[in-house]
Amino acid sequence: xxxxxxxxxxxxxxxxxxxxxxxxxxxxxxxxxxxxxxxxxxxxxxxxxxxxxxxxxxxxxxxxxxxxxxxxxxxxxxxxxxxxxxxxxxxxxxxxxxxxxxxxxxxxxxxxxxxxxxxxxxxxxxxxxxxxxxxxxxxxxxxxxxxxxxxxxxxxxxxxxxxxxxxxxxxxxxxxxxxxxxxxxxxxxxxxxxxxxxxxxxxxxxxxxxxxxxxxxxxxxxxxxxxxxxxxxxxxxxxxxxxxxxxxxxxxxxxxxxxxxxxxxxxxxxxxxxxxxxxxxxxxxxxxxxxxxxxxxxxxxxxxxxxxxxxxxxxxxxxxxxxxxxxxxxxxxxxxxxxxxxxxxxxxxxxxxxxxxxxxxxxxxxxxxxxxxxxxxxxxxxxxxxxxxxxxxxxxxxxx
Amino acid sequence: xxxxxxxxxxxxxxxxxxxxxxxxxxxxxxxxxxxxxxxxxxxxxxxxxxxxxxxxxxxxxxxxxxxxxxxxxxxxxxxxxxxxxxxxxxxxxxxxxxxxxxxxxxxxxxxxxxxxxxxxxxxxxxxxxxxxx
Numbered sequence: 001x002x003x004x005x006x007x008x009x010x011x012x013x014x015x016x017x018x019x020x021x022x023x024x025x026x027x028x029x030x031x032x033x034x035x036x037x038x039x040x041x042x043x044x045x046x047x048x049x050x051x052x053x054x055x056x057x058x059x060x061x062x063x064x065x066x067x068x069x070x071x072x073x074x075x076x077x078x079x080x081x082x083x084x085x086x087x088x089x090x091x092x093x094x095x096x097x098x099x100x101x102x103x104x105x106x107x108x109x110x111x112x113x114x115x116x117x118x119x120x121x122x123x124x125x126x127x128x129x130x131x132x133x134x135x136x137x138x139x140x141x142x143x144x145x146x147x148x149x150x151x152x153x154x155x156x157x158x159x160x161x162x163x164x165x166x167x168x169x170x171x172x173x174x175x176x177x178x179x180x181x182x183x184x185x186x187x188x189x190x191x192x193x194x195x196x197x198x199x200x201x202x203x204x205x206x207x208x209x210x211x212x213x214x215x216x217x218x219x220x221x222x223x224x225x226x227x228x229x230x231x232x233x234x235x236x237x238x239x240x241x242x243x244x245x246x247x248x249x250x251x252x253x254x255x256x257x258x259x260x261x262x263x264x265x266x267x268x269x270x271x272x273x274x275x276x277x278x279x280x281x282x283x284x285x286x287x288x289x290x291x292x293x294x295x296x297x298x299x300x301x302x303x304x305x306x307x308x309x310x311x312x313x314x315x316x317x318x319x320x321x322x323x324x325x326x327x328x329x330x331x332x333x334x335x336x337x338x339x340x341x342x343x344x345x346x347x348x349x350x351x352x353x354x355x356x357x358x359x360x361x362x363x364x365x366x367x368x369x370x371x372x373x374x375x376x377x378x379x380x381x382x383x384x385x386x387x388x389x390x391x392x393x394x395x396x397x398x399x400x
Numbered sequence: 401x402x403x404x405x406x407x408x409x410x411x412x413x414x415x416x417x418x419x420x421x422x423x424x425x426x427x428x429x430x431x432x433x434x435x436x437x438x439x440x441x442x443x444x445x446x447x448x449x450x451x452x453x454x455x456x457x458x459x460x461x462x463x464x465x466x467x468x469x470x471x472x473x474x475x476x477x478x479x480x481x482x483x484x485x486x487x488x489x490x491x492x493x494x495x496x497x498x499x500x501x502x503x504x505x506x507x508x509x510x511x512x513x514x515x516x517x518x519x520x521x522x523x524x525x526x527x528x529x530x531x532x533x
Contacts, residue, residue: 228443230443231532232442232443233458233460233532234439234441234448234450234460234462234530235450235453235456235457235458235459235460235499235532236456236457236458236532240532240533241532241533242532242533243530243531243532243533244530244531244532245528245529245530245531246528246529246530247464247526247527247528248503248506248507248526248527248528248529249507249511249512273533276533277533280531284529287504309492309498310455310457310492310496310498311457311458311459312459312498312500313458313459313500313531314458314531364533368457368458369457
């Protein structure tokens with residue numbers, strides 16, 4: 001929906017959601033509804049956020065919980081000319097701040113084309129619902145007060161006018177209209193994989209947060225992570241836990257997680273699988289970046305990577321990431337499965353517990369005949385034994 | 401003396417000129433029956449071309465079939481896959497090559513499209529590298 005305020009200033013497109021509590025009562029004889037008599041909650045949403053969420057498959061209704069503004073409207077058939085096709089009706093309501101407001105709803109043929117309001121704090125205005133190109137991030141429609149009906153974010157930022165054509169002012173900067181959102185798209189993750197991925201994103205330590213941050217915001221690469229029932233390795237000709245792939249020149253790094261395999265894993269092992277794949281994505285980023293190729297971190301990584309003649313990804317991961325993976329697993333275990341963590345700590349002691357995290361970090365690496373694994377010498381026996389004795393007893397259900 | 405300067409300048413510039421010529425928009429690779437295998441991905445129902453490799457590790461590089469064209473007129477060079485494998489220095493043992501090294505080599509010599517040329521059929525493909533756990 002597009003709008004203009006009472007001074008003729010165009011407003012951004014926005015979404016209005018009406019929750020009408022007396023839908024039956026407002027139905028007139030000619031089968032049209034008299035919206036001026038409605039008792040309703042009127043919520044204004046940013047169309048950008050709406051579109052972004054719609055792309056991710058959110059349902060309108062339950063999944064859109066961040067209106068720019070909310071007004072409660074209580075229509076009355078006694079005021080105005082609600083019985084005619086065109087007119088206004090008076091209602092009492094409250095603004096999103098809970099301040100009482102007198103609200104006039106202007107309608108024609110049962111269709112609302114404007115709202116005017118006067119609130120207890122002196123805020124008043126009129127919103128004409130037609131023609132415009134704006135949104136709730138931007139300018140407001142208020143005349144008398146600091147915040148109009150569509151003015152969730154205060155006064156106009158003068159920098160907004162500096163945006164070039166084809167750009168929109170969002171959160172303090174001009175964003176190209178055709179710029180896709182930079183992201184880690186996990187909308188196709190389901191069940192346990194989705195739950196574990198959410199836990200990792202919400203409870204990850206600094207290493208995890210820094211790693212994922214590289215793909216968020218204005219990143220050079222995006223990640224698309226999704227669940228697939230069975231993930232098949234073309235090279236090994238067998239089903240595997242997960243695959244990460246990269247197409248030359250692409251912005252997306254794709255991760256497939258086997259929902260079948262992950263359903264039989266412990267929570268820690270499942271989180272380790274997802275983290276392992278995110279590290280593969282980070283390796284692809286470091287190898288293919290143009291923006292950050294001169295950074296020391298990238299140069300040093302490539303130096304290690306190029307030392308290996310085969311299994312470059314896994315050899316580099318074993319050399320450079322094992323310690324961080326071990327610490328990440330420990331931190332997240334403490335946070336999301338504290339009872340299990342405390343039980344293992346009391347029963348076996350801190351050394352065994354640390355062995356468990358280190359051994360889990362090696363899962364997914366140790367079977368690839370890596371130089372780094374061979375270099376561990378006798379430690380390989382300790383790691384294998386730890387996995388053998390302790391990994392099966394770990395919690396399998398993703399915590400709520 | 402001036403001639404010598406120009407000569408040295410030309411020598412220095414030569415590798416750069418070669419590099420500029422190598423990085424082309426479209427890469428044509430001759431279909432080599434001894435090296436390439438056409439496979440069907442049963443989950444996506446897409447065909448892809450793999451290169452014979454005794455390295456059965458966790459990494460894999462393949463050409464994903466996008467579109468089959470009739471003969472395309474081009475004056476561009478059609479490359480020999482065997483030669484490219486050699487130049488990439490991907491082989492580390494007889495019959496074993498590093499999927500990444502070949503992928504990396506190929507990505508550096510073309511910008512946009514890649515075709516596998518098989519007599520009168522030109523197969524447009526995409527270059528993909530994947531790693532499994």
